[in-house]
Amino acid sequence: MRAYNNEFRYGLFLAPMSGITDSPMRILCRGYGAELAFTEMISATGLVRSTKNTMKLLNRPEGDKPLIAQIFTSEPQDAGLSAKILQDNGFDGIDINMGCPVKKVVSKGAGAALMRDQKRAVEIVEAVLSRVTIPVSVKLRAGWDSSSITAVSLAKRCAHAGVNAIIIHPRTRSEMFGSPPRWELISSIKHEVDIPVIASGNIRSVKEVEHVKSLGADAYMIGRASVGRPWIFRELRGGPAAGPIERKELLLRHLDMLCSYYGRQRGILRMRKFLSAYVKGLPRASAFRQDANRINEPGQLESLIERFDWGDGEV
Ligand SMILES: Cc1cc2nc3c(=O)[nH]c(=O)nc-3n(C[C@H](O)[C@H](O)[C@H](O)COP(=O)(O)O)c2cc1C
Incomplete structure (x- = not known):
């Protein structure tokens, strides 16, 4: 079109x-x-x-x-x-x-x-x-x-x-x-x-x-x-959903992009709008959300994302 x-x-x-x-x-x-x-x-x-x-x-x-x-x-x-x-x-x-x-x-x-x-x-x-x-x-x-x-x-x-x-x-x-x-x-x-x-x-x-x-x-x-x-x-377009590794990497990339675009402080605040959506439907999502929303430092949030159990990625 x-x-x-x-x-x-x-x-x-x-x-x-x-x-x-x-x-x-x-x-x-x-x-x-x-x-x-x-x-x-x-x-x-x-x-x-x-x-x-x-x-x-x-x-x-x-x-x-x-x-x-x-x-x-x-x-x-x-x-x-x-x-x-x-x-x-x-x-x-x-x-x-x-x-x-x-x-x-x-x-x-x-x-x-x-x-x-x-x-x-x-x-x-x-x-x-x-x-x-x-x-x-x-x-x-x-x-x-x-x-x-x-x-x-x-x-x-x-x-x-x-x-x-x-x-x-x-x-x-x-x-x-x-x-x-x-x-x-x-x-x-x-x-x-x-x-x-x-x-x-x-x-x-x-x-x-x-x-x-x-x-x-x-x-x-x-x-x-x-x-x-x-x-x-x-x-x-007929392609697959993202699997666990791709989801995790995407979330890390999103955080990095927001911090570069807005600066670290505003970037992490902006990231909070997306965090729950990225883990929605996963078993430990609610605990992740609570922990993630308390973090004010991108490095700490990165390690929380790394440690999170992304399961088999099915949501
Ligand atoms: C958080 C949020 C912000 C939105 N902001 C705008 C906006 O700035 N301009 C606009 O035309 N529509 C806005 N919308 C409406 C969306 O563009 C869309 O028309 C609506 O959400 C329905 O589509 P969806 O079911 O795919 O979300 C917003 C919707 C949401 C949920």
């Missing part, structure tokens, strides 16, 4: 996940076959004001490509200005977040709040499109709540405005991350637009890929299933 000016053989993409999909995570997933990655969501306003924390989200090494920058905002002007900054910084495309359900974001009219303010959503899209020449997509939810399913009409309006792809996580804002995805929305959107439609939500196996493909999805985003399991991309 073709999207974001690139050709993709499998259409397997790493989903944007705030606090998770930093450059080290993206590089690990690319190594296992993620063909495209997205940044964590970036505040357009923070970018326009060049705040320190926002600017840090732009750091990445050369191999971290192709990479789409995702912005969130309720302000068309900030959207346009930030998109231009991202284009000048060498990103391969811009995605506009219309799905974040978090109170801090929706209370300001951004993220999923745009699902019920289509006029504002389209103004944001138009402002971005007027400022950049790189591809632009929108990441939608199903709608705000079950009485307001707006994904199809908003997808249509965004496509008409000129976006290059629609990403759909077919749950409403109220459904957060738990309820079954409303997959039928993929077919409905596909019916209305002639640009790629990318599916996100609960895609963890070849069976789920095949299912959303049968509904018309052109590409597939993997989110939570990749946390502590970056080899999911290899599995979705």
Whole structure:
């Protein structure tokens, strides 16, 4: 399939996940076959004001490509200005977040709040499109709540405005991350637009890929299933899961990458987000988690990982 000016053989993409999909995570997933990655969501306003924390989200090494920058905002002007900054910084495309359900974001009219303010959503899209020449997509939810399913009409309006792809996580804002995805929305959107439609939500196996493909999805985003399991991309290409030695080495490598990227202190704190996922399902996981979360020194964590009983790696 073709999207974001690139050709993709499998259409397997790493989903944007705030606090998770930093450059080290993206590089690990690319190594296992993620063909495209997205940044964590970036505040357009923070970018326009060049705040320190926002600017840090732009750091990445050369191999971290192709990479789409995702912005969130309720302000068309900030959207346009930030998109231009991202284009000048060498990103391969811009995605506009219309799905974040978090109170801090929706209370300001951004993220999923745009699902019920289509006029504002389209103004944001138009402002971005007027400022950049790189591809632009929108990441939608199903709608705000079950009485307001707006994904199809908003997808249509965004496509008409000129976006290059629609990403759909077919749950409403109220459904957060738990309820079954409303997959039928993929077919409905596909019916209305002639640009790629990318599916996100609960895609963890070849069976789920095949299912959303049968509904018309052109590409597939993997989110939570990749946390502590970056080899999911290899599995979705028909390859094996990681065995115990590979898992251990991967965890050590992840720790090393985070410490190089953030520095030892922040690196080890960031690692805590992943530790339980790496050992999930293994017999001594809970004791490992408790011990690991008390450690503040990378060398000590490394030896704990080395000593851990990785069993036969079946999880
Ligand atoms: C911790 C976490 C952070 C997320 N952050 C973002 C984000 O920054 N931008 C975004 O569009 N979606 C974000 N999402 C939503 C995911 O991209 C994805 O659409 C959702 O998790 C469903 O897919 P999954 O079942 O494969 O995880 C986040 C999800 C999680 C769990």
